[in-house]
Amino acid sequence: MAATRRYSCKTAAETLDWINAIADFLLRFRSLIDAHVVNFFKDRLWETIDNQWMECLRKESVENLLGIPSALEHWPSSLREFVATLRSLVLPREQNLSNAILENFHAVPLGSVLSQGMNSKKKHEVEILAAAVSTVARGVNAQKIIDVGSGQGYLSQVLSFEYQLSVVAIDSSLHHSSVTSARANRIKKHYAAKLPGDELLKVPQTVTCQVLSSESLAALSIRTVGKNGNIGYLVLAGLHACGDLSVNMLRAFVDCEQVKALINVGCCYNLVSEESSEKTSMISGFPLSNGAKLSGLTLGKNARDLACQSAERWKSLTKKAALQNFELHAFRATFQMMQEFIGPYWSLRASLGPLIETYILLDRLLFLQEHGNFAEVQLVPLFDPTLSPRNVAIVARKIDANIANT
Ligand SMILES: C[S@@+](CC[C@H](N)C(=O)[O-])C[C@H]1O[C@@H](n2cnc3c(N)ncnc32)[C@H](O)[C@@H]1O
DSSP, rough: TTOOOOOOOOOOHHHHHHHHHHHHHTTTHHHHHHHOGGGTTTTGGGSSSHHHHHHHHSOOHHHHTTTTTTTOOOOOOOHHHHHHHHHHSOOOOOOOEEEEEEEEOOOOOOOOTTTTTTOHHHHHHEEEEEHHHHHHHHTTSEEEEEEEEESSSSHIIIIIIIOOOEEEEESOHHHEEEHHHHHHHHHHHHHEEEOOSSTTTOOOOEEOOOOOSSHHHHHHHHHHGGGGGGGOOOEEEEEEEEEEHHHHHHHHHOTTTEEEEEEEEEOOOSSSOBTTTTTOOOOOOOOOHHHHTTTOOOOOHEEEHTTTOHHHHHHHHHHHHHHHHEEEHHHTOOOOOOHHHHHHHHHHHHHHHHHHHHHHHHHHHHHHHHHHHHEEEEEEESOOHHHHHOOEEEEEGGGGGGGOOO
């Protein structure tokens, strides 16, 4: 397993192998993952770290601490091994668009009208994701795209006006739905002025609804394409669909025949429901796959919070910002103490965040793979991680959808 850096696994067995290797590794660092900053001094958390590691890291510069997981020659061999294993297990995050599942991908730069109101991060995400959704949707001959957790409708509007796709934007917030409609009408006016007839202009349909299960998402989606007796094909798309919303998308993809493809970028893992931590009768969002259920690793809230930590953002902190970050933690721990302990401790802990996210993403991948060879599934780092740290999309298309254009 070590030293193989890959973007996805072809088979469920390979994914399971990777999941188990991560579970074994993370279980060794349980206390570091579960640590709560307010208890740092009370519980003398630094003492839970290997003595040799702490002795070495206390003397390191902030820059070198932020560099973890990169190791230096003079570090103890066990610490270098920790770093090497971590690096070998974590999903690579460099943007990579040359994936067979995105064949013929071509992103159109967004003009000022469509990108109005977006910051550079959002513009980047929407530009790339819209092109990816369009590529996949055309490949399966989809009639409709369902933008799940559409927010202010940025993705929906680009898919409608730039890519001429028929889109339904679903969001739980009535305010977001109103903003989406108002914005779409403004954009439509602009496009209509440029076109001889506006009959080709598609405006996203908005639906205000809190999606609480995959069944309701599937039913809602089918209703949007089932009008006039036509049952067309659907694509589910989600840009930073928080918590269980992403999970419901995955389940709807598996269960609903009309849903032929899925592109999902998740976020807010802290909001995902977890089997062991919340005793509810509802189906939990983690773990999803049988493989992860059997791996023996539970996450819990602190670990899921840590999975939201961005390696790129962490690495790019300036020394000043890092010191402030460490001081903030020290302050919150209510003791004034040097960064000597908190810096190394927090840097080691932060380095585990991307690995926990890898585990969550692999659980989602394996969940789809465990349903047999019905779909082609890939994890694709779609966005530049320095701009958009939550950058990995799960892209899936049903195999029978290959007949789409025939
Ligand atoms: C992180 S925002 C992403 C918005 C948009 N996709 C974007 O990237 O600009 C998540 C959106 O999902 C919506 N949302 C969260 N949970 C939802 C649920 N259960 N059902 C429907 N919408 C939900 C929120 O209102 C919010 O607009």
